[in-house]
Amino acid sequence: MPKPVAGHREIDHTADLGFEVWAPDLNTLHAASVRALAELCYDRAAVIPREERFLSVLGDSHEERLVRWLQAVYLLLESDMWLAEDVATIRCCGEEVRGRVRGEPYDPERHTLHTEIKAITYHDMRVECHDGEWETTVIVDV
Amino acid sequence: MAQHQQVQLERVSEFVWEIPRTGGMRVPGRIFASPQLMREIEKDKSPWQVANVAHLPGIVNASLAMPDIHWGYGFPIGGVAATDPLEGGVVSPGGVGYDINCGVRVLRTRLTHADVKNRIQHLIDALFATVPTGIGSSHAIKALSAHELKRLLVEGAEYVVRQRGLGSESDLMHTEEGGRLAGADPSVVSDLAIKRGRKQVGTLGSGNHFLEVGVADEIFLPEVAGQLGVELGTVCVLIHCGSRGFGYQVCDDYLSVMNRAVIKYGIELPDRQLCCAPVESPEGKSYLKAMACAANYAWANRQTITHLTRQTFMEVLGIGPSDLGMNLIYDVCHNIAKFEEHDVDGSPRRLCVHRKGATRAFPAGDRRIPESLRDIGQPVLVPGDMGRYSYVLIGAPGSLTQTFGSTCHGAGRMMSRKQAKRESKGRNLLAEMAERGVVVRAAGMRTVAEEMPYAYKDVSNVVDVMAGAGVSDKVFRLKPIGVIKG
Numbered sequence: 327m328p329k330p331v332a333g334h335r336e337i338d339h340t341a342d343l344g345f346e347v348w349a350p351d352l353n354t355l356h357a358a359s360v361r362a363l364a365e366l367c368y369d370r371a372a373v374i375p376r377e378e379r380f381l382s383v384l385g386d387s388h389e390e391r392l393v394r395w396l397q398a399v400y401l402l403l404e405s406d407m408w409l410a411e412d413v414a415t416i417r418c419c420g421e422e423v424r425g426r427v428r429g430e431p432y433d434p435e436r437h438t439l440h441t442e443i444k445a446i447t448y449h450d451m452r453v454e455c456h457d458g459e460w461e462t463t464v465i466v467d468v
Numbered sequence: 469m470a471q472h473q474q475v476q477l478e479r480v481s482e483f484v485w486e487i488p489r490t491g492g493m494r495v496p497g498r499i500f501a502s503p504q505l506m507r508e509i510e511k512d513k514s515p516w517q518v519a520n521v522a523h524l525p526g527i528v529n530a531s532l533a534m535p536d537i538h539w540g541y542g543f544p545i546g547g548v549a550a551t552d553p554l555e556g557g558v559v560s561p562g563g564v565g566y567d568i569n570c571g572v573r574v575l576r577t578r579l580t581h582a583d584v585k586n587r588i589q590h591l592i593d594a595l596f597a598t599v600p601t602g603i604g605s606s607h608a609i610k611a612l613s614a615h616e617l618k619r620l621l622v623e624g625a626e627y628v629v630r631q632r633g634l635g636s637e638s639d640l641m642h643t644e645e646g647g648r649l650a651g652a653d654p655s656v657v658s659d660l661a662i663k664r665g666r667k668q669v670g671t672l673g674s675g676n677h678f679l680e681v682g683v684a685d686e687i688f689l690p691e692v693a694g695q696l697g698v699e700l701g702t703v704c705v706l707i708h709c710g711s712r713g714f715g716y717q718v719c720d721d722y723l724s725v726m727n728r729a730v731i732k733y734g735i736e737l738p739d740r741q742l743c744c745a746p747v748e749s750p751e752g753k754s755y756l757k758a759m760a761c762a763a764n765y766a767w768a769n770r771q772t773i774t775h776l777t778r779q780t781f782m783e784v785l786g787i788g789p790s791d792l793g794m795n796l797i798y799d800v801c802h803n804i805a806k807f808e809e810h811d812v813d814g815s816p817r818r819l820c821v822h823r824k825g826a827t828r829a830f831p832a833g834d835r836r837i838p839e840s841l842r843d844i845g846q847p848v849l850v851p852g853d854m855g856r857y858s859y860v861l862i863g864a865p866g867s868l869t870q871t872f873g874s875t876c877h878g879a880g881r882m883m884s885r886k887q888a889k890r891e892s893k894g895r896n897l898l899a900e901m902a903e904r905g906v907v908v909r910a911a912g913m914r915t916v917a918e919e920m921p922y923a924y925k926d927v928s929n930v931v932d933v934m935a936g937a938g939v940s941d942k943v944f945r946l947k948p949i950g951v952i953k954g
Contacts, residue, residue, distance in 0.1 A: 338884040340512060340538055341545065367603065390724070397720070404713055405664065407604050432604075440914040441885075442603040442674035442954055444566045444716045447541050448723070449741060467541065467566050467716075468675040468885070 334362035337463065343441065344465040352388070355453070355460040356423060357413035359392060360399050363446075364410055366466065367403060369438040373411040375428030382424040388453035392462065395423045396446045404442075407432040441468050475519045477510070483937040487515060487531075492736065493522040498530040500871075502933050505535050508882070508925065514544040520738045521549050525746070526557025528812055528819060532871055534826050535933040536880035536925070541565065542741030545825035548874045550810065552819055553747035558735070559755055560744035561726055563822030564805050566719045568759055569766035570677075570710030571801035572849040572877075573643070574860060574946075575774065576696065577781070578793030579703040581683045581949070587784060591681065592907045592950040594780045599679055599773055600671040601954040602911025608670025608772060609634075617666055621657070624648035624764030625771040628669070634775035641838050643799040644828060647767040649806070652760035658721045661758075665714030665765060670772035674915050674954025676878075677709040679773065680851075682858065682946035692844045692862055693944045696797050704946055705794065706858060707773050708851055710803065715762035722755045747820050756805070763804060770799060797860065798847035802827045802877040808836075810872050821872050829863035829875035829940045837863075848940050850931055852879045854951045855904050855921030859931045859942055866938030875940040879927035885918040892917035901951075910953040919953065 332349035345362040349355035364370040381398045385391035402408040409429045416425030432439075444467040453462045477499070480486045485506060487497030497518035501509055509515060514537045521543055522531035528550045537546035542562030551557030584591060600608050609632070612620065620627040625647025629635040640647050654662075672679060684702045687693045698704065711718075729745035729752075730737060737743070745751035778794050785792070805822045812819075830837050832845040841847065848861040867873045883891070897916050901908045910916045934940045 336886055338886045340884050341540075341881050343885055401660075401664075404604050438912070439603045440912050441918070442605075444675070445720055447566075449541055 332358040334358050336366070339465060342465055342468050344463060346461065346463050348459055348461040350459065352418045352460055353416045355462065356392065356395055356418060357416050359396055359464060360410055360413050360427060362464070363396050363399060367400070367440055367443065368409055370411055372436050372438065373409045374430050375411040376430050378414055378426045378428055379408065380426050382422060384421050386421065389448055389451050391418070391421070391423045392453055393446045393448060393451070396464065399427060400443055400446070402427070409437060443468055475515045477515060483933050487519050489522070492738065493519060494524070495522050495527050495530050497522050497533070499533040499537060500933055500937055501535045502929060505929055505933065509537055512539045514539050517542070517544040518547065520742060521547060523738050524549060524551060524558055524560065524742065524744060525735060526551040526553070526555045528552050528817070532874070534874070534876040535930045536825065536876045536878050538880050540824060542739060543822070543824045546876065546880070547824050548822065548826045548872055550819040550821045550872045551747065552817055557747050557820055558744035559747050559752045559805055559820055560742055560822065561719050561722045561755060562741050562743065563824050564719070564759060565803040565824050566716045567710035567803055568715035568718060568762035569801040570803040571766060571770065571799060572706060572708045572851055573770050573774065573799035574797045574849045575705045575794050576698050576797055577703045577705070578791060580701045581703060584681070584703055584785070585949070588681065588950045589907050591781065591784045592909050592952060594784050595679060595777065596909035596952045598776050598780045599952065601952060602674050603954070605671040605673060605954065606667035608776060611667045612669060614662055614666070617662060618654040620669070620768050621654045621761035621764055622652045625767040628768045628771050635771050639771060639774065639796045641840070642796040643767055644801055647771060647799070649760040649763040651757055652764050653757035654761055656754045656757045657718060657761050661714050661717035661721065664717050665712070668712040668714065669769055670776060671712060671769070672709045672773065672952070672954055673712055674911065676919060677954060678854065679777065679952045680706040680854065680858070680948050681950040682706060682948045684944045685857070685947040686945040688942040688944060689862070695844055696847065696943070697795060698944055705777055706849065706851060706946065707770050707777070709769060709773070711762040711766040712769060714765045718758045718762045722758060725751050725755065759805060763801065766801065767799065798849065800827050800849055808873065811868070819872070823874055825877050826874045827877045828873055829861070829867045830873050831863045831865045831867060847943070848875055850876055850878060850927060852927030853921040853924035854908065854919060854948055855901060855906060856926065858946045859927060860944050860946070861931060861934070861940040862943050864938050864941050867940060870937065871939055875934045876930050879924040879930060881923055882925045883923040888920060888923040889914065889917045891922060892920060906948050907950040908953065912954070915953055
């Protein structure tokens with residue numbers, strides 16, 4: 327059986343926004359989640375990955391670590407107006423997720439911003455592995 | 469993950485449906501709605517969430533829901549729950565929401581539609597340039613030092629009025645709690661929340677937040693409207709926003725604290741998103757202190773935007789403050805937990821009232837509303853959508869007997885954001901709004917697509933339920949003529 331490919335898709339939610347993510351391993355799931363979040367917040371295709379930022383988060387569970395990882399990526403946007411395009415390196419090890427994200431500072435001439443996010447929520451979130459494929463659903467409060 | 473179950477709903481009066489106590493429910497659930505709204509409500513998980521809230525330790529009377537109820541994080545949006553601290557009652561961040569003290573204020577002016585209709589594009593352009601909107605919006609005023617921010621967190625709107633000159637004592641008098649919630653303590657707030665808060669005072673954000681210029685196009689209670697300084701054609705301003713990144717971070721920080729507290733205190737919950745702690749526990753007390761900081765941040769935020777709005781109107785129209793006469797009618801929060809005294813079975817009890825997507829609506833005569841409003845009751849501001857109308861209501865006596873002094877807060881969405889975006893493909897949304905007589909400026913067109921009128925229920929159906937139930941009465945309706953959004 328071929329190894330599952332990582333991916334994501336936006337899902338319907340009445341008041342908020344959300345996406346499903348799937349990947350062959352936990353590291354790739356976290357990387358795919360960054361791409362999904364970026365596409366909700368801005369036009370990711372217009373972001374040139376010419377800089378890197380290091381991020382590290384701790385959490386007691388897969389869910390807590392994923393929420394905090396995505397929050398850390400989002401705070402690059404809110405606090406520094408720095409747009410992540412993808413993940414360069416990532417390692418989920420024990421209670422820590424650490425990695426480097428690629429992207430660049432916001433340029434109003436080239437970048438289109440979409441919606442501000444209040445929070446990455448735990449709503450119905452379960453980071454699980456079924457038959458070798460990791461998957462989760464992320465609902466963001468807007 | 470919590471299991472979503474169908475709940476039994478029994479119509480017990482013209483506007484009330486009850487969810488009878490079953491299993492671990494400590495009280496029944498009670499939803500205010502019309503048959504038409506109930507058909508919509510039953511389509512999502514919110515009745516199940518009303519039943520879940522009824523499991524909370526110390527909950528009093530009933531888990532309540534207003535007619536604009538829809539799915540929320542743990543608690544439904546549009547939910548009201550009062551807990552008694554003396555009976556082990558809990559406080560839950562999910563009962564307040566991420567955007568602590570998200571709320572609305574409405575300002576009246578001495579202007580009529582005729583005074584602004586030829587300048588509305590210029591006015592909206594100037595407001596859009598002055599009030600920061602959208603992702604990362606910041607620096608409406610100079611970034612505060614950590615020391616200044618901590619003072620603002622304690623003093624709320626008082627800080628920006630008395631220390632920065634961004635408003636008047638009358639503004640404070642017409643703000644719920646005087647714009648300063650007691651008990652705020654910045655020492656229980658994280659450094660990250662402080663960092664996120666320093667640059668964002670005076671900013672709108674995005675999502676469903678907005679600044680709207682509207683005209684009173686229908687008056688239901690002329691005497692009350694007159695006392696509020698409004699007649700047919702009066703130009704008003706609505707400001708809807710909250711505590712920005714500061715409040716979101718406070719909520720996030722305390723969800724982790726409360727998840728641990730649930731285990732520590734052995735609290736059994738049907739949904740872990742209802743995580744909570746006893747009001748009298750160290751965790752509960754800390755959350756309430758931090759939440760008060762965020763509530764105060766939100767009032768300072770709306771007050772600062774009010775100042776920027778007044779300045780902009782005067783500059784664009786070339787008039788002074790007395791000709792403008794932009795006075796605050798009232799400012800209400802619709803995401804909050806507050807201690808209030810309520811009559812329960814004939815005895816006064818001090819309760820922790822959670823309002824998540826619900827608005828306080830005290831009736832005439834209540835000593836907790838300002839003296840200048842006491843003979844008419846507390847104004848309640850209920851935004852609709854940016855194309856149709858919004859309502860100003862007044863609290864009625866039924867609020868104290870049925871809803872712990874609470875009423876609805878908005879229209880509620882009918883269409884998901886994704887579906888609304890699909891609907892907008894190939895359409896010129898700004899031109900469509902202009903055809904309706906509404907000038908729109910927005911930081912992002914995706915937000916405009918998500919917030920188009922067709923994505924929302926008709927708010928008049930919502931306010932009519934609360935009027936029919938004797939909880940709040942309609943005073944006047946506002947038709948938007950210009951909107952800025954994130």
